[in-house]
Amino acid sequence: MKVLSAVPGPTSVGPIIRQFCGRGEGVVTAFSDSALPVCKRFVQEDDAVEVLALGEVVSRFLRMCGESAQPLSQAGQVEAAIARACLELPAESPFSRTARYPGLHKALNRTLKELHEWEIDRDEMLDLASVATPRLSAKLQSLAEIDKEVDSVMLALGRQSHSAQLRACFDSLPERDGSFDRLLILAGSEESPLRLRWIQWAVDQGTDITLIVERHAADAPIFAGSRRTLEALGFPGIPTGDGNALTRNLFAPDLTGGPGVDVAIVSAADPLAEAEWALRGCMEEERPDQAGIYVRNLETYAPLIEAAAKRLGIPVRIARRAPLLTNSFARLTLAALEFCASNDVRTLGPILQSSYLGLTGEGQARLASGLRECHSMRSMQWETLRTWADIHEEEFPWVGALLEWRQKASGSLLLREWKALVTELICADERFPWSTRIMGRDRMMAERDRRARHQLERLLANFVTVDAIVDERSMTLSEVTAICRRVWKDADVSIPPSSEVGVCVADDPYALTDVETLRVMGMLEGVFPRRRSEEPVLTDYDREEISNLRPGHPPLLNSHDKAEAERDAFYRVCTAARRQLVFSYPLADDSRDNIPAFYLTEVERAAGGHEKVTRKDWARTLLAPLGDECVTENDRILRQSLDAPRESPSAVELISQAARDALRPELGHRFAPGELRDALQCPFQYALRHRLHLRVRRRGARWQSLRKLPQASGLVGKESREHAEHALIEALQAELDSLYSEVPDWEMQLLRAGGRRLIREWLRREFRSREMWPKEIGSIRGNVAFGADGLRDAMPGGVLLEGVVPAVSRHQRYSVAHLYGSGARDPKNLTEVEKLYYGLYFLALHESGREGALEIESMRGKRELVVLTRAGGPVNGFAQDGLSVVDLATADDPALSKKIFFDDVKRALKRAVERIYDSRVDAMKGDHCDWCDYGELCRRSRAFGEEDSPFGTDVVFEDV
Numbered sequence: 026m027k028v029l030s031a032v033p034g035p036t037s038v039g040p041i042i043r044q045f046c047g048r049g050e051g052v053v054t055a056f057s058d059s060a061l062p063v064c065k066r067f068v069q070e071d072d073a074v075e076v077l078a079l080g081e082v083v084s085r086f087l088r089m090c091g092e093s094a095q096p097l098s099q100a101g102q103v104e105a106a107i108a109r110a111c112l113e114l115p116a117e118s119p120f121s122r123t124a125r126y127p128g129l130h131k132a133l134n135r136t137l138k139e140l141h142e143w144e145i146d147r148d149e150m151l152d153l154a155s156v157a158t159p160r161l162s163a164k165l166q167s168l169a170e171i172d173k174e175v176d177s178v179m180l181a182l183g184r185q186s187h188s189a190q191l192r193a194c195f196d197s198l199p200e201r202d203g204s205f206d207r208l209l210i211l212a213g214s215e216e217s218p219l220r221l222r223w224i225q226w227a228v229d230q231g232t233d234i235t236l237i238v239e240r241h242a243a244d245a246p247i248f249a250g251s252r253r254t255l256e257a258l259g260f261p262g263i264p265t266g267d268g269n270a271l272t273r274n275l276f277a278p279d280l281t282g283g284p285g286v287d288v289a290i291v292s293a294a295d296p297l298a299e300a301e302w303a304l305r306g307c308m309e310e311e312r313p314d315q316a317g318i319y320v321r322n323l324e325t326y327a328p329l330i331e332a333a334a335k336r337l338g339i340p341v342r343i344a345r346r347a348p349l350l351t352n353s354f355a356r357l358t359l360a361a362l363e364f365c366a367s368n369d370v371r372t373l374g375p376i377l378q379s380s381y382l383g384l385t386g387e388g389q390a391r392l393a394s395g396l397r398e399c400h401s402m403r404s405m406q407w408e409t410l411r412t413w414a415d416i417h418e419e420e421f422p423w424v425g426a427l428l429e430w431r432q433k434a435s436g437s438l439l440l441r442e443w444k445a446l447v448t449e450l451i452c453a454d455e456r457f458p459w460s461t462r463i464m465g466r467d468r469m470m471a472e473r474d475r476r477a478r479h480q481l482e483r484l485l486a487n488f489v490t491v492d493a494i495v496d497e498r499s500m501t502l503s504e505v506t507a508i509c510r511r512v513w514k515d516a517d518v519s520i521p522p523s524s525e526v527g528v529c530v531a532d533d534p535y536a537l538t539d540v541e542t543l544r545v546m547g548m549l550e551g552v553f554p555r556r557r558s559e560e561p562v563l564t565d566y567d568r569e570e571i572s573n574l575r576p577g578h579p580p581l582l583n584s585h586d587k588a589e590a591e592r593d594a595f596y597r598v599c600t601a602a603r604r605q606l607v608f609s610y611p612l613a614d615d616s617r618d619n620i621p622a623f624y625l626t627e628v629e630r631a632a633g634g635h636e637k638v639t640r641k642d643w644a645r646t647l648l649a650p651l652g653d654e655c656v657t658e659n660d661r662i663l664r665q666s667l668d669a670p671r672e673s674p675s676a677v678e679l680i681s682q683a684a685r686d687a688l689r690p691e692l693g694h695r696f697a698p699g700e701l702r703d704a705l706q707c708p709f710q711y712a713l714r715h716r717l718h719l720r721v722r723r724r725g726a727r728w729q730s731l732r733k734l735p736q737a738s739g740l741v742g743k744e745s746r747e748h749a750e751h752a753l754i755e756a757l758q759a760e761l762d763s764l765y766s767e768v769p770d771w772e773m774q775l776l777r778a779g780g781r782r783l784i785r786e787w788l789r790r791e792f793r794s795r796e797m798w799p800k801e802i803g804s805i806r807g808n809v810a811f812g813a814d815g816l817r818d819a820m821p822g823g824v825l826l827e828g829v830v831p832a833v834s835r836h837q838r839y840s841v842a843h844l845y846g847s848g849a850r851d852p853k854n855l856t857e858v859e860k861l862y863y864g865l866y867f868l869a870l871h872e873s874g875r876e877g878a879l880e881i882e883s884m885r886g887k888r889e890l891v892v893l894t895r896a897g898g899p900v901n902g903f904a905q906d907g908l909s910v911v912d913l914a915t916a917d918d919p920a921l922s923k924k925i926f927f928d929d930v931k932r933a934l935k936r937a938v939e940r941i942y943d944s945r946v947d948a949m950k951g952d953h954c955d956w957c958d959y960g961e962l963c964r965r966s967r968a969f970g971e972e973d974s975p976f977g978t979d980v981v982f983e984d985v
Contacts (some may be wrong), residue, residue, distance in 0.1 A: 080190075090198060201231060251484075294643065370399045537601040721958035735753070
């Protein structure tokens with residue numbers, strides 16, 4: 026055996042592999058499968074050398090020994106077996122409380138693999154448990170039980186673990202046939218006492234092995250795993266390879282010279298800007314395919330890089346994995362399953378907008394309406410949907426097919442039978458649009474969905490095969506659907522590269538095999554290096570105790586060892602580029618300012634000081650390079666637009682007379698008070714709500730509809746509390762019945778509970794207010810229209826009102842209008858809009874010799890009696906019961922106070938009417954923007970408007 030200590034990177038490893046290939050037949054392998062692509066790059070087609078995974082090499086050796094080598098266990102099968110074993114754990118097990126969580130199953134799988142790599146099998150776990158502290162003993166006993174169950178299941182499935190095959194070789198002798206006489210193994214700095222023992226066994230059987238471990242170019246004290254490997258083997262290791270000035274000095278105590286390499290440190294405003302500037306830098310290379318990007322957290326950066334590459338027109342190669350349910354096909358499959366398993370036909374609604382179904386807007390609306398109609402039939406909703414599907418079979422044939430599948434899945438079946446049924450749904454015929462869309466879409470999208478489909482099947486198959494071995498039982502569709510969601514929710518799937526050429530983007534330095542320039546993104550504390558964290562199953566104390574109980578064996582790695590390995594990973598990245606290294610980081614992300622990684626300080630030191638390192642800070646406002654620095658056409662277009670004279674957004678107004686006439690109401694049109702209020706508050710809101718009748722169906726509107734209950738029930742006119750309560754409950758039930766087909770069951774329960782709470786509060790304040798502000802007998806009239814029963818409809822300026830006031834009554838010398846709504850934010854300081862709204866009611870109540878009053882019941886737990894003056898008689902509130910009196914008087918003289926108030930109302934009314942008849946559609950920014958239904962359409966909205974310019978100094982707009 027020959028052991029080589031090589032500097033990481035293709036520059037050092039490549040010549041070793043080429044030299045190995047030049048000596049005849051052999052096999053190249055690696056401890057980590059991710060290193061195999063690097064090895065393959067240096068093996069040519071005419072070489073008599075194979076590149077194989079270490080698991081395959083061990084399997085072939087086992088066959089040479091005359092032993093049976095079963096296929097290796099898949100991670101999904103092992104985790105499914107662990108999940109079943111966890112269900113059988115006793116209550117006193119330290120894992121019992123979290124036994125059902127997939128995260129625990131993954132963690133247990135990692136821990137068991139690590140223990141096996143350190144040659145701690147099930148028997149030794151039990152031996153250690155007999156002498157360990159109680160807490161560790163309980164963990165080891167549970168681990169041994171789980172390991173036993175997993176082995177039993179894998180044996181029944183005809184599978185074997187990699188560690189089991191390694192151990193099986195030790196008691197056997199291979200029959201040499203000339204194959205596998207030479208092995209080149211790339212170990213890196215990864216530690217595995219079991220694999221090292223197997224290597225020594227293979228050498229004893231006559232195999233010529235060359236083992237490569239990693240080292241620092243100047244032998245600085247990093248790569249501790251490599252040092253421990255050399256100590257275990259008893260070999261000093263032959264140094265090979267060299268580094269540049271940076272890799273010689275990085276983490277080294279003394280600085281030395283060496284071949285130069287350009288080093289730059291760059292900051293950008295945010296991760297998206299960082300991605301764009303990194304891609305622009307790659308395009309400056311003569312051959313962009315020799316530029317690479319390394320990111321530590323690919324799941325975060327990959328979507329940003331892909332979006333930036335698409336905008337800039339730069340091809341990138343990204344091989345990554347993503348959560349399975351981020352794939353639209355996978356989500357649609359699960360949604361279809363949950364629809365079939367539910368008792369509510371409306372659960373089909375969320376998938377109607379999926380592009381896989383290919384429905385037009387009208388088709389979506391028809392199907393959604395049909396689902397609501399069917400749901401309104403309650404217990405007969407599924408039969409009604411079956412009839413509806415037959416009638417609309419030509420337009421929606423897949424609905425009937427889905428109902429047929431649901432009918433087949435209506436019983437209780439064995440899990441393997443369910444697997445066949447679910448596979449039919451996933452891989453169905455042309456009746457299901459999602460299957461035909463996979464076959465008919467563009468190549469990349471089709472490949473993406475095929476991978477998702479195969480992953481759905483594979484994950485379910487893993488669970489089913491284990492279930493069939495352990496305890497096959499019958500299940501309902503609801504139970505199977507819950508299993509599918511649990512299994513698929515935490516799984517991931519490989520995403521096909523968006524391009525086969527272009528800039529290589531990877532989170533593994535082994536994938537960067539031929540780069541002149543490397544850009545390392547996301548250099549932040551907590552990302553690179555990652556913060557130290559202990560393993561959840563065996564803590565550092567547990568590992569120390571196990572190591573102390575096994576003298577003479579290599580100690581288990583703890584969190585400090587793994588934290589030190591972060592330097593190894595960073596060093597490995599720095600060796601991947603031949604000419605230039607650019608480190609970058611975002612100054613901020615969505616929620617916080619960032620701290621640059623302290624490794625950047627070490628890079629600056631190793632490169633020879635800050636004068637040897639190029640620093641660049643890309644400003645947030647620099648959205649594209651300046652002038653001739655643009656390297657892509659899209660950047661040139663953006664730069665030209667940014668450099669052009671600034672144009673303010675055009676005025677929001679109707680240009681054509683026909684449009685203005687269409688929006689303008691006829692002369693003599695009657696207005697509701699709320700309509701005039703909206704026109705004064707925001708002409709844009711008024712036009713959309715009252716002239717175009719655009720209604721936004723937001724969930725909050727359902728709760729707002731509850732405030733109509735007192736008016737609908739005639740609360741003011743009910744003489745007794747019992748009659749009032751009965752009427753309110755009936756009104757609530759009628760309102761809920763009208764929402765039944767639109768609201769899910771959970772929200773219906775909330776609405777019912779919330780409505781009953783409001784009813785209790787309304788009743789308490791209603792009957793308490795009758796005691797505090799008693800009404801004249803016979804004066805209460807409900808649902809009074811403007812222009813009837815003494816309620817004026819003619820307002821100043823010839824404006825006519827329409828609508829109904831919930832109730833009017835008399836108290837002392839006050840004519841009272843009863844209103845239900847949100848109330849004023851600050852009743853003593855009414856805004857112009859609020860003054861207009863309440864002033865219209867006061868004008869309508871005007872009667873010679875009497876004063877006006879508004880009794881307003883709000884949704885905020887208060888009832889207010891609003892008066893212009895107290896000339897109508899003394900009135901008092903009672904704050905403890907939520908009753909208060911608001912006096913709007915602004916002067917000691919009641920007549921003067923009312924004159925001031927009504928003059929303001931008249932001016933506001935005139936402005937509102939002028940805006941209406943001028944066909945104004947411009948928006949007015951204000952507090953109402955926070956709850957406006959039309960913010961997404963508004964160019965002045967606080968949340969969605971275009972006034973805050975991202976291109977520099979904000980443009981200031983004045984109200985017209």
